[in-house]
Amino acid sequence: QVQLQESGPGLVLPSQTLALTCSVSGDSFSSGGYYWSWIRQHPGKGLQWIAYIHYSGKTYYNPSLKSRITMSVDASKNQFSLKLSSVTAADTAMYYCARYHSNSGDNYFDYWGQGTLVTVSS
Amino acid sequence: DIQLTQSPSFLSASIGDRVTITCRASQVISSYLAWYQLKPGKAPNLLIYGASTLQSGVPSRFSGSGSGTEFTLTVSSLQPEDFATYYCQQLNSYPITFGQGTRLEIK
Numbered sequence: 001q002v003q004l005q006e007s008g009p010g011l012v013l014p015s016q017t018l019a020l021t022c023s024v025s026g027d028s029f030s031s032g033g034y035y036w037s038w039i040r041q042h043p044g045k046g047l048q049w050i051a052y053i054h055y056s057g058k059t060y061y062n063p064s065l066k067s068r069i070t071m072s073v074d075a076s077k078n079q080f081s082l083k084l085s086s087v088t089a090a091d092t093a094m095y096y097c098a099r100y101h102s103n104s105g106d107n108y109f110d111y112w113g114q115g116t117l118v119t120v121s122s
Numbered sequence: 123d124i125q126l127t128q129s130p131s132f133l134s135a136s137i138g139d140r141v142t143i144t145c146r147a148s149q150v151i152s153s154y155l156a157w158y159q160l161k162p163g164k165a166p167n168l169l170i171y172g173a174s175t176l177q178s179g180v181p182s183r184f185s186g187s188g189s190g191t192e193f194t195l196t197v198s199s200l201q202p203e204d205f206a207t208y209y210c211q212q213l214n215s216y217p218i219t220f221g222q223g224t225r226l227e228i229k
Contacts, residue, residue, distance in 0.1 A: 062216075063217060108177075
């Protein structure tokens with residue numbers, strides 16, 4: 001069974017960089033058919049896909065956030081990370097990490113973490 | 123970006139009811155559509171992918187249909203644990219986008 005767990009500070013100052021890590025347990029981290037993703041949900045709002053990364057380091061970013069995002073992967077630790085720079089109150093959200101299955105024509109996010117709430121405030 | 127519009131945004135129903143949620147895409151997305159269930163404090167749960175394929179472990183009372191631009195999620199007989207918020211998601215083109223959600227509450 002694959003499990004994902006987000007970690008990082010719950011409070012970030014405006015204009016600073018939000019940094020989150022997702023730890024993956026179970027099989028599959030270095031499997032070619034999977035990508036590792038971040039998704040967020042603003043309070044009381046819908047979901048927004050942020051980015052995902054392959055264990056090889058190949059990345060795909062949401063164009064609306066691309067200038068502020070950096071994703072990285074540490075395959076030796078089964079972890080991947082998100083950095084979002086120059087944050088504002090609009091970046092306050094629940095941040096989820098998830099596994100993106102993209103193989104054999106089927107695409108979906110099949111395993112998710114429980115989420116970590118990040119508040120941007122001074 | 124592809125816009126997904128869910129209807130209704132809010133649904134009140136009773137245990138045992140059959141309910142249907144619709145998701146309309148602003149462009150053709152073939153069958154690259156998934157449905158998720160979200161509950162507070164829990165990891166989101168994949169229900170359906172490829173518009174109609176039931177994810178392993180998901181009860182058979184959930185079903186999905188559609189292709190192109192119009193899709194539906196149906197729950198054949200609501201159970202207490204089904205009261206949650208449901209989202210559709212398109213994976214046809216970047217950026218991946220979600221519908222605005224449908225909140226399903228007990229009547």
